[in-house]
Amino acid sequence: MEIAMKKYLFFIFLSFCILLLGCKEDLYKKEYPKPPQGASLKASFTFADVNNTKFRIGRNNEPVTVRFTNTSFNDAGSTYYWIFPDSTVKTNNGSLAVTYTFKSPGRYTVKLIVESARVVASTEQVVNILPAQQFGQPLYFTDGSTRISVVYLNNNAPIKEEIPLTFSTIRGLVADTTASKQTLYVSDNGEGKIYKVVIDEVGEVTRTVVAENLSSPLGLALDYREKKLYWCNGTTIFRVDLTKPMPITPEVYSTGYTDIRRLAIDDATGKIYTNEYGAVPPTGIWSVTRTSGTRTAEIPATGGGIGIAVGAGRLFYHDFSGTGNHRIRAVSLSNLTGPSIDYGDVGANDIQDIVYSAVTNKIYWGDIGPSAANPSDTGGRQIYRANPDGTNIEPNWIPNIVVRNLALGKVVQPQP
DSSP states (O other), rough: HHHHHHHHHHHHHHHHHHHHHHHHHHHHHSSSSSOOOOOBBBOOOEETTTTOOOTTTTTHHHHHEEEEOOBBBOOOOOOEEEEEEEOOESSOOOTOOOOEEEEEEEEEEEEEEEEEEEEEEEEEEEEEEBBBBOEEEEEEEEEESEEEEEEEEESSSOOOEEEEOOOOOOOEEETTSSSEEEEEEEETTTTOOOEEEOOOTOOEEEEEEOOOOSSSSOOEETTTTTTTTEEEEEEEEEETTSSSSSOOOEEEEEEEEEEEEEEEEETTTTEEEEOOOSSSOOOOEEEESSSOOOOOEESSSSOSSSSSEEEEEEEEEEEETTTTOEEHHHHHHHHSSOOEEEEEEEOOOEEEHHHHHTTTTTEEEEEOOOOOSTTTTTTSEEEEEEOTTTOOEEEEESSSSEEEEEEEOOOBBBOO
């Protein structure tokens, strides 16, 4: 009887231990999810904006607080190290979310290190904190060849933001102001591709290939009426129909040039203008139309150049008048060979691009200087702006940047 009782009690004790171990196993699974069989330790996490500020600094410089949640498959007893820009948080609780407050805009790398008895794993992600919401017409530009930046045209001093994308060698930029979101077309000379870039209201960016396997694509022009995108590569003008599925096979539209790098379209007439920098055909302003790729000489007696733009009833163009003498001229679209407005010597090196904003009634141009011929010329590497009649020229409107391309986007209205 006594032996039987002992067996009975031992059976009860053993059952209790099994039950307890099962409960602990369930608890373990809940707090520290085990990796699937055969999987290794893997660190991962998610993050979210605590106050729904869309990761944007407030108008009164209110900071952005972000919650980071561990989603790793870990061993029980692991230690977690959250590496933030200026601090490290250590915890033994894998289910504990941590927060960090970002006080200024920028791209910040956050790293999670998971250390167990078996192995150490880590992962990192970039948190993009946006500046306070800006408003006005966005002016996009390249600073160098790989990144696109933006400022907003309003009554405030320009504040430069970077678009979180990297390219190989940007040589053309144009915006579609009729699209529902900020939309850019970018020619990447290095990759031989043209991209469509869409930027939503919270700064998320998507990139789609429009055309590929291209030979050195350069300047771009967008025909809003016909939904066609034009570009040049120095000797030829191409175009694609943007209503077709991407990537699109380009059409050779106009040939016989020597050195054309930018295009400008007059929506009213359908003329596409280009500025010939080469010697054959002669330097000067040439045009084709949206219905014919046959070249027409418009302003033959110029020194040649790069930048060209249409706006305010005028054609603006870069005129290279000799070593170190880079001018902007403007003529009436109704009388291209008539009197021109001479802005003077307003570039240390080639004036790579020109745009006109109807919102501000200003033209903007970029100078990549100094040139090899004039390395001490300090007038370059900046964005200028001026009135379309050549008055009120403002050098160094944005200083210390190497600008090759400019594009004006869709107006952003002030938010309440």
